[in-house]
Amino acid sequence: MGNFNLSHRMVLPPLGRLRSYNNIPKPHAILYYSQRISNAGFLIAEATGVSVTARGYPNRPGIRTKEQVEAWKPIVKAVHEKRGIFFCQISYQPNGEAPISCTNKGVTPGLGGGDWPPPRSLRTDEIPQIVNDMRLAARNAIEAGFDGVEIHGANGYLIDQFMKDKVNDITDKYGGSLENRCCFALEIVEAVINEIGADKVGIRLSPYEHYMKAVDSNPEALGLYMANALNKFGIAYRHIIEPPRIKTVDEYELLQCLLPIRKAFKGTFIGAGGYNRENGNKAVAENYTDLVVFGRMFLANPDLPKRFEPNAGLKKHDRSTMYITALIAELSERYDFNPAQTAAANRTRRLAANVTTARPLYNLATFGFRSRR
Numbered sequence: 001m002g003n004f005n006l007s008h009r010m011v012l013p014p015l016g017r018l019r020s021y022n023n024i025p026k027p028h029a030i031l032y033y034s035q036r037i038s039n040a041g042f043l044i045a046e047a048t049g050v051s052v053t054a055r056g057y058p059n060r061p062g063i064r065t066k067e068q069v070e071a072w073k074p075i076v077k078a079v080h081e082k083r084g085i086f087f088c089q090i091s092y093q094p095n096g097e098a099p100i101s102c103t104n105k106g107v108t109p110g111l112g113g114g115d116w117p118p119p120r121s122l123r124t125d126e127i128p129q130i131v132n133d134m135r136l137a138a139r140n141a142i143e144a145g146f147d148g149v150e151i152h153g154a155n156g157y158l159i160d161q162f163m164k165d166k167v168n169d170i171t172d173k174y175g176g177s178l179e180n181r182c183c184f185a186l187e188i189v190e191a192v193i194n195e196i197g198a199d200k201v202g203i204r205l206s207p208y209e210h211y212m213k214a215v216d217s218n219p220e221a222l223g224l225y226m227a228n229a230l231n232k233f234g235i236a237y238r239h240i241i242e243p244p245r246i247k248t249v250d251e252y253e254l255l256q257c258l259l260p261i262r263k264a265f266k267g268t269f270i271g272a273g274g275y276n277r278e279n280g281n282k283a284v285a286e287n288y289t290d291l292v293v294f295g296r297m298f299l300a301n302p303d304l305p306k307r308f309e310p311n312a313g314l315k316k317h318d319r320s321t322m323y324i325t326a327l328i329a330e331l332s333e334r335y336d337f338n339p340a341q342t343a344a345a346n347r348t349r350r351l352a353a354n355v356t357t358a359r360p361l362y363n364l365a366t367f368g369f370r371s372r373r
Contacts, residue, residue: 001268001291002236003199004085004147007040009284010305013239013272013293014044014089014150014204020061023049025071029061030078035302037084042291044150044239047091050137051130053100056093056157063088063137069144076145087202088141090134090192091152092159100126101161102168102175102184107212124172127184130158135191138201148200151188154241155204156211159185163207163222166215178225186229193233201235202270208243208257219243220260227264238265239293242273262288277308 012033020026037043049055049062062068072088079086099119106118122130138149153159161167162184168175174184185203193201205226207219216222223240230238243257262269271289280292298304300317307314 001042001085004042004236005040006042006085006291007038008305009291010041010280010308011270011291011293012036012041012043012298013295014046014152015295015299016046016057016060018057018059020059023055023060023062024068025061025075027074029075033075033084033086034078034082036298036304037079037082037086038303038305039083040085041305042085043079043087045086045088045146047089047093047152048137048141050090050092051133054092054133054158056091060093063090063140063144064133069140072141072144072146080145085147086145087148087150088144088146089150089152089204090137090141091157092130092134093152093157101158102170103161105167105169121170122174124174127174127187131184131187131191134188135195138192138196142196142200148202148236149192149196150239151185151192151201151203153185153188153203154206154209154211156206156209156214159188160206160211160214163205163226164214164216166217167213178221182222182226182229185226189230189233189235193235198234199236201233202237202239203230203235204239204241206241207261209241220257223258223261224264227261231264231266235267237268237270237291239270239272242271259288277311 017029017032019028033043033045046061047056049060049064051064055062061072063072076086099117100122101119102121104118104121107116134151141149151159153163162174163181165178165181168181173180175181189201189203205223207216207223207226227238240258240261258271268290270291270293271283272293272295275283275292275294276297280294283289283292294304296317297314299322300315301307304314306312
């Protein structure tokens, strides 16, 4: 993957944990990430806020302040001690009474069925500040020890909204044509690259998805345009979300819609979209993707790469525990996570990290996702 040598092709994606009390990463994240790293494996931290107006959700970590940077350092150090490659996903998910967007049209109902306040369209003169927030976040991520950053341009958030023609209705240089709609995203990419280097930058995109009604009328054209534009920068990777799959008798069928985009993009390609061991290996064998994302499987099985090698049994994820936040304050104030902790403290840690305590079963010497490059 660019300048990084990976031991296998499985990726822990950015999974929102929402357990960073007051937006400060907490020590229990050391357990969460270090349990899911294998020698020279690749992890991406959860979506991390870049400014006070971009926190998105409560208890979401940030990378804006000195305190946040210092809080990330022991977490990153724990991953590096296991020789992991660790990127920070930097994200602009607006919050506040008047969310910002590229439209004044609201989304009703919002996530969870609630009523969301309508957004306001950004003025042209406000764009440089957001680009600069992303640039500074990338600098802070490197200071915290991360190996690089992933720009969050997917899932219906601000950057994704600008690219989608069913959302973006502004009439300045950031709206209208496909080229104009992608300008905001590419300005962020360029600013981040100028700050930390192209080899330390990836981006996550979802042209085919319609999170929060962020839809484009021609997702393939959008995906291809961004592939060719990103090639000029030479970034480390492109992380892309698969379109919805068709349910067959036994499983969801991979639609292969991303193949033209995969062929157009010259860097490392990461596919995300409900993969399992079988169709993940097939996607790699058919050169459909270079790396494969596993989300819920990684939550329930911290040693997932070692289980995949012999096709061992997997534990089922428990959705009810994915976003528990009630323990955050208690964890932050009571437990220092040293080896002398009580059994009760360790049990609380495991619950907060949403992990199992499965012991490592296998080595990776013959693991199926081998490097082809």
